[in-house]
Amino acid sequence: MSASDSEILSIVPQLAATHAAAPALRRLTDAQKAALLHRLAEVLLAHTAVIQAENQKDLERMPQSDPKWDRLLLTEKRIENLAQSVRDVAQLADPTNQILLERTLPNGLHLKKIAVPMGVVGVIYESRPNVTIDVTALCLRSGNAVVLRGGSDAWHTNQYLVGLVHQVLEEHQVPVEVITLLPTDRELMKELLTATRYVDIIIPRGSEQLIQFVRQHSLVPTIETGAGVVHTYVQEEADLEKACDIVINARVSRPSVCNSLDGLLVDQGIASAFLPMLCQDFEKWNVEIYADPAAYYVLEKTGYPQLYHAQEEDFGKEWLDYKITIKVVPGLDEALEHIRTYSSRHSEAIVSENPDVCRRFLEEVDAAAVYANASTRFTDGAEFGLGAEIGISTQKLHARGPFALEKLVTEKWIIEGTGQVRW
Secondary structure (H helix, E strand, O other), X not given: OOOOOOOOOOOHHHHHHHHHHHHHHHOOOXXXXXXXXXXXXXXXXXXXXXXXXXXXXXXXXXXXXXXXXXXXXXXXXXXXXXXXHHHHHHHOOOOOOOEEEEEEOOOOOEEEEEEEEOOEEEEEEOOOOHHHHHHHHHHHHOOOEEEEEOOHHHHHHHHHHHHHHHHHHHHOOOOHHHEEEOOOOHHHHXXXXXXXXXXXXXXXXOOXXXXXXXXXXXXXXXXXXXXXXXXXEEOOOOOHHHHHHHHHHHHHOOOOOOOOOOEEEEEOOOHHHHHHHHHHHHHHOOXXXXXXXXXXHHHHOOOOOOEEEOOHHHHHOOOOOOEEEEEEEOOHHHHHHHHHHHOOOOEEEEEOOOHHHHHHHHHHOOOOEEEEOOOHHHOOOOOOOOOOOOEEEOOOOOOOEEEOHHHOEEEEEEEEOOOOOOO
């Protein structure tokens, strides 16, 4: 199968097969699911060289200057981290079969509300082949079957990784259809989005364009993840050295991920002192600065080489690159208003030594993760102790923030009687 196999006229048979295979996962014990994941971690490490070779096929089709190149890259270290992430998920408590409520009614009916798997989870994502393994691990641990629709950019890597997963499933006598990699043809994706009979939930992870497409076309319930327009506000009472470290880290440590910094807000009282402090590190990383007039005035005097006048549309961009917008604000109220206007409600941060100001920021900012005096780069399921994640949910129903193992369940009522009837 190629990345866009025009001979495949419909994915409905694949979806039906995954739906039919899903009960096999629900029959696995906690110990069996954990053992399966530990074995998958071993297999990933044992096949590191081949994974990298397949990954190289994908990398060769993308210029290294593309911001998505880093997302696509699987180094030996990243594969090691991926295997460790699978082990971490294996060690988490099984979220299914937990009794959420139990009572006996006056008529003798015994009620239990328990956590059960979603069923079949559909995940649509772009460029990042690590998502293939993260999602697989989380779904297997929670007893969910999964259909994966990765991007054509990562086709060779994804196909090989799913092949390794199938190898482990066969070893454990689990139908391989519980994990299905779909072709990348865009027309076929519409079948996934309307497959209400076979798929229980759709999770898009990627660009705003992808998320909007899924939102507009999906008949299957959807949880949005991925897009992050992230801000850090450096308030006038900030420790400037601390603020500099936080801002630099949030922008350059991994610029292509959704929790990286896009927009910097700086109080006007400290702008002339603080902004020049960023220049040496920003210049080292070739960061392009898009500044409002006040920030531009300060930075121009430093001779910063990649300084541009910000346009209105720049303030709402998720850069995913070595680029940043900088705006000088009169104070907290203006910073909060700017964030309300441009935030995607992913991650927002304040740097300040004033606890009252921090408290107000943390209470008023409407985002999945809100920070005081720390880098937004920590918005991540593994960093939060949740194991791997499917993505960062920016909506408010069912899941918000890292969408991890604990959220891959729904509820079921179990009612046991002795012959009761109701007229």
